[in-house]
Amino acid sequence: MYNTSIRFFLLLLRLLAILALTTQMAIAERLVVGIDTVSTRIQQKKVTAIGTLAAREDVTLTSQITGVIKQLYIHDAEKVKAGQKLIALDARFQQAKLNNIRAKLIEDQRHLVALKQLFNKKAVSKLNLDTQESVAEQSQAAFQAEKVTLDYYLIRAPFSGMLGINQLSKGEYIEAGKPLVRLVNLDKLYVDFGLPSRYLGKIKVGEKVSVLFDAWPNKQFSGWISAIDPVIGADSHNLKIRVNIDNSKHLLFPGLLADIIVSLPTHHTLVVETNSIFYKGKQAYVYRVTKKNKVVLSPVVAGQPTAHKTVILQGLKVGDKVVSQGVVKVKDGMTVKAMSTGNAEDSNEKLADRGA
DSSP: OHHHHHHHHHHHHHHHHHHHHHHHHHHHHSEEEEEEEOEEEEEOOEEEEEEEEEESSEEEEEOSSOEEEEEEOOOTTOEEOTTOEEEEEOOHHHHHHHHHHHHHHHHHHHHHHHHHHHHHTTOSOHHHHHHHHHHHHHHHHHHHHHHHHHHTTEEEOSSSEEEOOOOOOTTOEEOTTOEEEEEEOTTEEEEEEEEEGGGGGGOOTTOEEEEEETTEEEEEEEEEEEEEOSSOOTTTOEEEEEEEEEOTTOOOOTTOEEEEEEEOOOEEEEEEEGGGOEEETTEEEEEEEOTTSBEEEEEEEEEEEETTEEEEEESOOTTOEEEEESGGGOOTTOBEEEEOGGGHHHHHHHHHHHHO
16 A cells, blocks of 8 residues: 555656646747737829929010111010010001001092092992902001001000010111010919829829929929820820929019929738748748647738738738737747747747747
8 A cells, every 4th residue: 555655746746747747848839029019001103204394374576567666665584465565666657658658548448438429429430349348448458458467566564574685786687587585374384294004904094293393392292193194105105294393483484494293092011020031942932820829820912011011912811910029030920929029039038038
């Protein structure tokens, strides 16, 4: 009976030793790792393009007739209003010519009135009356034509805007068609640019865009898409897009090189910490953590990194948990313990010391 008790006690000690060893091995295998949860992030892709700023109303004024400058009403880089007088040519000869035609017109109309009275008295024929009516009409047309020509001697602003720098002087002889001065409306500016045709379904008229200029490095200007050309470029296969820019403060001038930033529609993407992803050859993997804290080697398709996160295109879903720190020490099927990312390495060192 005594021997039996001793054997039972020894057997109990052996079982306790085996249990302690098993527990120690289990603790050693329960690696402490940082764990990240797969989440969604709103992503917005932006595309950029380059274009040159232009004005909707931009003309170089010319003279429609040949003449000598009598008066200049303009100064360099001056703001003017629509209809304002800019340049007057010497119109004395044209004015005298108009006066002569006016006198003839008055005489022809007076003669016509007299013939009508005589015709009513049957003193002249219908042919005489018709002839005089034709003469009066020709005089009227000639008068109107010369009056229009006289208007050409005074050049006015066709719209409100800013004049450019000119080299004109009083008394200068100019020929018809000679460029005189440039007039630009700085309020209404636009820039044309191209984008690949694949973006046709992702942009629309009225959408706002951002426009940057080297002349204003710390300022971002706002514009909006005013038109999309209905024809795709035959050579470039690009869309031609026009963006209007508010320039009411006159900070921008035509000719500036513009960087246009177009924001495409937002969409949701799956992201994980970039440290979670590792590669075997060209294939990307993560260690997915199950509800029982087992790690499973899982292939994924990784997309574009964003800061400390990487987009996941395939292989995971929202709410999945993956190993984000201590990845190099993890093996498929291992049991892990979650801890804050910052303490994972220290905890594993302590765990290894206890196992030793």
